[in-house]
Amino acid sequence: MSNEGLTDIRRQVMWNRLLAVVEEQAQTLVRTAFSTSAREAGDISAGVFDPEGRMLAQAVTGTPGHVNSMARAVVHFLDVFPAREMRPGDAYITNDPWKGTGHLHDFTLVSPTFVDDRLVALFASTTHVVDIGGIGLSPDSRQVFHEGLYVPITPVMREGRVEEWLLNLVRHNVREPEQVEGDIYALIACNEIGSDRLRAMMAEYDLPVLDALGGHIIEASQRAMEAAIDALPQGRWRDEMRIDGYDSPIDLVATVTIGGGEILVDFDGSSPVSDRGINCPMCYTEAYTAFGVKCAVAPAIPNNAGSLAPIRVTAPENTIVNAPPPAAVVARSTIGHMLPDVVFGCLNQAVPGRVPAEGTSNLWNVKLGAGHGMTGLSDGSATPFMVTSFHSGGAGARPAQDGLSATPFPSGVRNVPIEITEAITPLVIWRKDLRTDSGGPGRERGGLGQVMEISSREAAPFGIFASFERVHHPARGRDGGAPGANGRVRLASGTELRHKGFQTIPAGDRLIVEMPGGGGIGEAGTRDTARVAADVRAGLVTRDAAERDYGVVLDDRLEVDEDGTATARSD
């Protein structure tokens, strides 16, 4: 009998267990969280780290922006509070955009796990709180100081005792004190669950420390990642993409270098920092860049310090992808969500036929509110409210599949039911359906955007905190595919709204949000005619667009007119 073989298998079993432990941690957070982004949208992250701050395992529940930036955050905590100063029952917290996950709305909480007075691991978790003070949810801010309360890395619990002064400070600086406090408790609770489960596992396997297991996880993951990278063509590729920005367009430029078991992504050439809140701290740039690389190169390898190590991300300081303090960063996802598209633009040259076309990419979250100082004064004539509803336009076409309609990528959030939004606000959503002809034409069609129409039941105005992209610069197709439709924000009465910034919907008017479509892949004229006809019958593509964009002529029964199509396609 090979003892070594069984040791291997036991290590593998413990690795699987560690993944289950962090999944338990994440589920606890989702189930106890208050902010809609965490509880409905799953905008959270949970993971376990070794005493040096290297991530060993991370829950699959969560979004990439949190996932990969939190991976680096624990080291910052250890710099401020070295492991030797930590005690059982301690917990440390921050919302530092540059040391956490990119903006003040995200709290990251780190808790040490002790076995026999020895620190064996750290649990970290991140959640997006509903409010952090400041001017609110639109990127009108000019400095991070406009964006709300800034909590440096600070103990929030000492030996099991909550630091009440800190919670009191937080409560007095946010618009929804109970919810934000509740979310901090949710972070504490989920790390406690993780710690308990880890201690149980270590007792069961009689492990005094995690060193050997952690070393194995990191080493095996890094080897596998390097092997996946070595299997790619080696070389250097460049791509650039122009997006709307706040009031002037922004260029995102990436150079991908593959070689020596590493993928280096450098953003030199990208636009300088903005004087509005769309800047991206480096940690968030790293997070989404690494996510894009991983999806395309090695989706099945678990996320940890080993699998992330061979992906290196660099950017010159003072660019929009590496904005230092005090740059305003509240809507950093404007940039971060776009980065996988640029990475894919490079990879598509290196390994054609693997990555999707550009998509809407940045979420089209509908952030609405009313209340004192925003839409009027608190004279009792209108119900004050604040709500974020998570929505998405179309995703890019895939090499052999149409793009997903009204689906986020790269973010991994979920929407909030219309009936729930209407139950907690005076709003009525009159329409939420797919936007015909918005998918970029191609052999594989881009995903469709969606249309929402919203009004208030009260004779009162309400406001929109707009932060939308792809209004002037659409998601481009690849390999001959056409771009998706541009997004559009307007009032039913006719006024066009700006894509960024706070604006008011007058009493009695309706807000109409038309979300962009994803880009297509391949020449539209080569799309299977039966698929075009099916799209027309389903109302995803109009008969006119079928003829104009795809060269497919349909008869009145919406069957393909073969002769007409042959003529149209030969032109």
Add this chain to the structure above:
Amino acid sequence: MSPAPRMAVDIGGTFTDLVLETADGDVSLKVPTTPDAPEVAVLEGVGRLLGEAAVAPGAVALVIHGTTLATNALIERKGARTALITTEGFRDSVEIAYEHRFEQYDLYMERPPPLVPRELRLTVPERRAADGEVLLPLDEQAVRDLLPVLQAENIEAVAICFLHSYVDDAHEVRCAEILAQAMPDLAITRSAEVCPEIREYERMSTAIANAYVQPLMAGYLGRLEAGLAAMGLAAPLLMMMSSGGVTTVETARALPIRLVESGPAGGVILARDVAAENGAARALSFDMGGTTAKLTLIDDYRPQHSRSFEVARAYRFLKGSGLPLRIPVIDMVEIGAGGGSIARIDALRRITVGPDSAGADPGPAAYGQGGEAPTVTDADVALGRIDPENFAGGHIALDADAAAGAISRDVAEPLSLPLETAAAGIAEIVDETMANAARVHAVEHGKDVGGRVLIAFGGAAPLHAARLAEKLGIERIVVPAGAGVGSAYGFLRAPIGYEVVRTRLARLAAFDAAMVNDLFAEMQAEAEAVVRLGAPDAPLEALRIAFMRYRGQGHEITVELPERDYGAGDRELLHELFEARYRDLFGRVIPKLEVEILTWTLSLATRRDEIQAAPPTPSIAAPPPSGSRMLFDPLAEAAVEATIHDRTALAPGMRLAGPAVIVEEQTTTVVPAGFAATINSLAQIVIEREGQAA
């Protein structure tokens, strides 16, 4: 007077199981399922079973039936041609779903397509606000204008789902009336009837699924009833539901979606009784078959219930890859881990098992039916747990060399491991996968799996139960008699019951006792009307649950409420009950926050007799083993010699020390070294760690 015979019939994917319970004992039978006309196998089985037991058809007092017909129609997309009628502006709610990628890293992920294609998702102008106010009256002419479309498209079933219909369903009712008048044969499902609950996507999905299976189920039930009557079997027919209760054929016709996964629910009912017979207040039901394993938490002899369920998960059993249903269900975690689950090596040179399965055809490599891939069953053969000569009562001869060859080629050689180590690795990984799923499932409900009693049934469960128990910190395992037809046995023990739900958002600070009393009275009346159809006189018991949360949270927790009228003073009681439950689930409560109630349910069921614990039985000597074979022990990391026992030769009071295997027709129970098995007075095998056995 001896009780009249009762029969249970469970249609599964491969076999239809029948059990006849008579005063002289039970008779059971397995016949192959006839998928195109399931009643054929049922009627044939009923005839054979009655013949074998020499019971006249007219003497049968009751038939309880469960079927996978609805589940299979949803998985295979073989339901009725169905249309949706919804509020203008919302035809795509079922396609847009949660706007979610359930698999983050997979660029090629697809969501399951809706059961109703976009061209058959029709809309009419109408609108209600969240508080029930009519913002736009129903445009009745617009409904009439849809009739020619429904006729031209040969629509058999329609689901009607309007926004906020859970508050007031008048528009849905009126729309249904117009349709029914013009098209009397149309099967119509109203969302507020199937699922009067907030959250439009889930409600619409549930209504559509109900409509989609309704004509199929109605046709089947009609043919079955006629067939049974023609045999002279006049007993009432009751249907098993996913909630673990049974109901009348009439209810099953109206709400067939409540029958989804009723077979596995029957298994849990059996496990619940076995737990009671063994005094196990905290138990874990473990049902492992060829394709999946299902685990259910049982506390205080009550299986965990839920109102959300996902059917037809199409992507590695991942949450989000199926169709959501809001129906009362016994809450199970289902994992792609069964005897047929396929083992392979991943990019990190790790062994992975499942979730894909070789199923029954081609089956594991050992079946010799063309299956090439190594499976869990192949590993069990290589480890000596399954006797290749004696599998399935000797009906299927297993090829041990084929099992060894597949494992060597796909697992042992690539990892440079000896065959037995590789096979042990496959078993370890599948056991760990199940253990992890059980743990995560438990934490989602604020519970722990350690210290429970494991109730193992289904063909593969008794092979894996001991190792799973060790991983979960479980000291005691019970393998019931007749484990192979466990679900059908469970049917005979299920109460007649029905669950009703209402969404009424209520802030606890403004607790309105009169409103709540009226609500429960209305729900009680609705549930009683259904239950009384099947149980005219039996005493009933009700369970009231409130779905509560802190104001601002998005997930509710279930809080059991006392069954009585409430007064103003009960606000504090509800608050205390909520906090107690919250603390159980999450370890701490949050001071100062307001509490609200979103949804209320009432389940009403016939009261069941208290289950008697198995009486103690004197120890008697076990017969000599029928043989021995080498059994690989993962803890000792070596093959050890294990005794072989025939389960039919074991009588109550006998005790065997591990390592041993107990062989029966449908399964094999492994008793590892360090454990001992006792046969209790109900002929159940009770496995305990040595030194702890009674």
